[in-house]
Amino acid sequence: MDQDNLKAKVLLVDDRPENLLALEAVLADGEYELVFAHSGEEALKHILKEEFAVILLDVQMPGLNGFETAKLIKGRKVSAHIPIIFITALSKANEHIKEGYLTGAVDYIFKPFNRTILKSKVDVFVHIFLKQKQIEFQRNKLAEKQMELKYQYNNLEKLIQEKTNELVIANHELKTSQERFQKIFQFSPNLKAICTLENGRFLTVNKSWIEVTGYSVEEINDNGLQFIFSENDVPLNIQVDLHNRKVRFITKEQEVRIGLLSTEKIMINDEECILSVITDITERTKLEKEISRLDSLNLVGEMAAGIAHEIRNPMTTVIGFLQIAKNDLDAPLSEQYINLMLSELKRANGIITEFLTLAKDKTSNKKVENLNNIIQLLYPLLQAEAIMNSKSVHLELGDIPTVNVDEKEMRQMILNIGLNGLEAMSNGGNVTIRTFLDEKGSVVLQIKDEGRGMPKEVLDKIGTPFFTTKENGTGLGMAICYSIAARHDAQISVETSEAGTSFYICFAAERAKIKQLNN
Secondary structure (H helix, E strand, O other), X not given: OOHHHOOOEEEEEOOOHHHHHHHHHHHOOOOXXXXXXXXXXXXXXXXXXXXXXXXXXXXXXXXXXXXHHHHHHHHOOOOOOOOEEEEEOOOOOHHHHHHHHHOOEEEEEEOOOOHHHHHHHHXXXXXXXXXXXXXXXXXXXXXXXXXXXXXXXXXXXXXXXXXXXHHHHHHHHHHHHHHHHHHHHHHOOOEXXXXXXXXXXXXXXXXXXXXXXXOOHHHHHHHXXXXXXXXXXXXXXXXXOOOOEEEEEEOOOOOEEEEEEEEEEEEEOXXXXXXXXXXXXXXXXXXXXXXXXXXXXXXXXXXXXXXXXXXXXXXXXHHHHXXXXXXXXXXXXXXXXXXXXXXXXHHHHHHHHXXXXXXXXXXXXXXXXXXXXXXHHHHHHHHHXXXXXXXXXXXXXXXXXXXXXXXXXXXXXXXXXXXXXXXXXXXXXXXXXXXXXXXXXXXXXXXXXXXXXXXXXXXXXXXXXXXXXXXXOOOOHHHHHHHHHHHOOOEEEXXXXXXXXXXXXXOOHXXXXXXXXXX
């Protein structure tokens, strides 16, 4: 029970509402809560559920009268202590007063009552009630405290033993932890060292550090060696919170090795220290370079095979007709044969031209352009191609800034992707060309078709030279698009599903913002 929030309750019992209203008017401003009952039965129900400081009970009531109600209240152990003040309009005969006191009343007030006297009496009983509750509260608190002290006293030895056991366990765990750290530190395949943060003096290094670098702690500290370098060959001072920083380190035998350096601040004997870990990736780096070289050779081989395959076909036709002309000098080649040879030579030249378009160092004639203007110029051509095949092209051009691009290369890229989209759809399909700014402020060109989408194996190889799913394709169209995007510092991403494929060409945000500011 919280004594600060304790509030006394006063029960007013009278069958006449006007009498209850009169009592409320006298007692309303008291620091207690008034509870009303209109009969003896209702009063008993309240007493079963609540505790009261005093009861003001009318004598004359239908059903249970005041005397009968008082007997029942006093007959219950839990409510027998509640003081009862009878309020009555009966005569002041001694018989009534005597009966009232015999039933348990502590006082008798006759109507009409004196307001001041009534309130004073109620205040006295409320004050007594609150004092009793405070004493009871203090007594309970004292009993609780005594029980708590007794419990603590009885368990003091047990607590001391538990704390002792905890210290023993903690010391054991600390010792075990230190042993584990030493084993992990010393026998780790990574190079590990601990130095102070204040002056960078090395405290210890592990076995791998000594075996790989050849330097002990004493040699590093005595000679002030700086043998760890960042990628730009500047000596790397001890730094905190590095994560896989690529570094070069030179061994005692002057061998240059490559590693990934990570550092973390730790506390040792209340001193701030740095734990440095170097993962030696020298062999892995050599292997990656070799794999890259082999991949390059493999790509060159594939491209050479592709070029040979694509050019051999038209060359075979030309050689065949020239052989015929050589064997029969008197019969000149017909114009049909000559045109066919020229067509094949033109085809071979086109393949070579497309291949050269892949060159990264190809000269670009870049100018400040708005992609929307380039798309609108190409729209009639794409729409005409679409109409001939019962398809359509739809434009959704947003408000975008200008970018620095080569108009011819942009036309070539949009046509390649747009025509591919038209070919991928059945009759009635629609290609949507959209431009917008993404959340980073980058200019984005989206070309979306409503085809069947691309399987994963095709998506993984898209943009690879000479890879094509078309019967008569050269496999250079998308490779050229990726090459053009690279020359414009743009990124191509693809989203595909059974509902169609979308190509997103995203131009650098910085460039787009600069052009927007200039305009």
